[in-house]
Amino acid sequence: MMKVVLLGRLRDIAGWRERTIDAPATLSALRDLLYREDAALGEALAGKGVQAAVNKTLMREDVALAANDEIAFLPPMSGG
Amino acid sequence: MAVRVQTEAFDAGRLLSEFSAGRAEAGGVVSFTGICRDTTAGAGVTTLELDAYPGFTEPAIEAMEAEARARFGVQDVLIVHRHGPIAPGEAIVFVVTAAEHRRAAFEAADYLMDRLKTEAPFWKKESGPDGQRWIEPRDGDYQDVKRWSAK
Numbered sequence: 001m002m003k004v005v006l007l008g009r010l011r012d013i014a015g016w017r018e019r020t021i022d023a024p025a026t027l028s029a030l031r032d033l034l035y036r037e038d039a040a041l042g043e044a045l046a047g048k049g050v051q052a053a054v055n056k057t058l059m060r061e062d063v064a065l066a067a068n069d070e071i072a073f074l075p076p077m078s079g080g
Numbered sequence: 081m082a083v084r085v086q087t088e089a090f091d092a093g094r095l096l097s098e099f100s101a102g103r104a105e106a107g108g109v110v111s112f113t114g115i116c117r118d119t120t121a122g123a124g125v126t127t128l129e130l131d132a133y134p135g136f137t138e139p140a141i142e143a144m145e146a147e148a149r150a151r152f153g154v155q156d157v158l159i160v161h162r163h164g165p166i167a168p169g170e171a172i173v174f175v176v177t178a179a180e181h182r183r184a185a186f187e188a189a190d191y192l193m194d195r196l197k198t199e200a201p202f203w204k205k206e207s208g209p210d211g212q213r214w215i216e217p218r219d220g221d222y223q224d225v226k227r228w229s230a231k
Binding site: 005007008009011053056072074075076077078079080 | 114130131133135136139161172173196197198199200201202203204205214215216217221
């Protein structure tokens with residue numbers, strides 16, 4: 001099982017902050033899965049400036065995922 | 081050298097006193113305290129909520145601190161940043177620097193605040209009588225941080 005974490009406005013759109021799911025093979029497969037469940041969230045994840053982090057490291061490209069990974073989706077940061 | 085990201089309120093005066101104590105080697109200590117305003121662009125604010133990503137937010141701020149230290153040669157830095165719900169009038173962020181001479185201490189604090197305001201991994205939501213809205217850095221914040229790349 002992998003953990004998926006949403007930050008900022010993505011939490012309001014999805015109505016959840018964190019959940020565990022069966023790990024898809026890749027980051028893009030995870031995005032597809034989330035889109036099929038919730039199109040509004042799927043579109044928000046594909047929006048401008050939304051970044052993905054795997055185990056707290058930002059990923060610029062599609063990557064393979066493993067069980068126990070923590071995937072976070074980060075909208076543009078507000079700053080402090 | 082320290083970075084603290086916390087939900088608890090803090091007393092900026094006390095942090096400054098503790099940081100400054102016994103620093104015979106420092107010629108200057110400069111601090112900045114950022115406070116939650118009760119209005120933004122004319123709209124009332126009753127609560128500010130900062131979302132952080134634990135384990136990601138702290139290292140990002142620590143990297144800024146390391147860059148400030150290397151760039152300005154300051155002797156010590158403390159950054160305290162709150163997350164969670166914050167009421168108007170409460171302190172959100174505190175930055176303090178110590179250096180042999182004042183200029184480095186001023187510049188390092190100024191630089192750190194500009195970086196924090198645009199790049200720190202926080203997501204801010206303001207709530208007020210007009211509803212809720214997510215906040216992104218202002219154009220002025222981006223102009224401020226650009227000053228440091230021109231040098």
